[in-house]
Amino acid sequence: MDRSLAAELRAAVETAREQLRDWLEEGVEAFERSAAQQAAFADVAEPAPAPREPRPARKPREAEPTRTAPAPSVAAPRPFGPHPTLDEVRASLGDCRRCRLAEGRTQLVFGDGNPEADILFVGEGPGEQEDLQGLPFVGRAGELLTQMIERGLGIARRSVYICNIVKCRPPQNRTPLADEVSTCRPFLDGQIDAVRPKVIVALGKPATSLLLGRDVSITRVRGVWQDYRGFAVMPTFHPAFVLRQYTPENRRLVWEDLKSALGRARELGGRFE
C-alpha cells in the first residue's frame, strides 16, 4: 500500500480511537438515530422494496450540540471580592436556586478538604452518594480517587481540596449543561481563589473543557500542563471513566498525571501530610 495512504489511514484510526475514548469518558453508551438515518435503515430493512423514489438529497450534518461546557467568554459577576475565604464563597451560594439543578438535589455539595491545600481537584458534579452525604467524591469514583491520592501518591486526602464544576447533582448523573456550568462557575473560581493551590488537577473532559475555555479531547490534553488564570492545571481522566475502563493502561496514565501534579506542587513549595 502507498506509504502516505497508510499513514493517513493510521491517523484516521487514531483520531477515531480518541473520539471513542472521549465518548466513553463522557459516559456515552449509544446514539439516537436521526430521522434521516432511521429512514435509511428502515429502507434497508424492507423485505421487498417497492420501486424506489429518488432519494432526497442528504441534509448536511449538523454540528453536535456542545454537551460539555466551554467557558463563557465573559465571566459572570462574583458575589465576593478577589481574595475570598471558602466560608465567604459558601455563604454567597446560600440555598442556591440559580439553576434547574436545585430542583433535583438533596443538598448542595460545596467542597471538601484543606482550605490551604496545594493541590485542588476539580470534578464534574455530585453523584448519588455525594448528593446524599453532602461531600464530593464519596461514591465509587470517590473511593478510587481517594485510593489514588492516599495509596498512590502517599498523601492524606484531607491535605488536598476537592470540589466540582457544579455543586448540585445533575439528574441521572448526566453531564452538566453549559448554562448550569456557567451559573456555578463564579463559585468554583471563588474556591480556587480562596484555596490558591499550587496545582489544579482537572478530572475528566467537562472540568478540563471549562478550565481551558474550549471543548477538549481529554485523550489529547491529559498529561499536558495547562494554565488557568495563572494556576498550573494537570488534566487527567475522571475516576468514573477509569472505573468503567479499568485497564492497566488507563490506570498507568492517571498515575503518571497525578505523580506529575504532586511533583510540580512540591517543586513550587507545596506541603502534604
Ligand code: URA
Ligand atoms: N463525580 C464527580 O465528578 N464528582 C463527584 O463529587 C463525584 C463523582
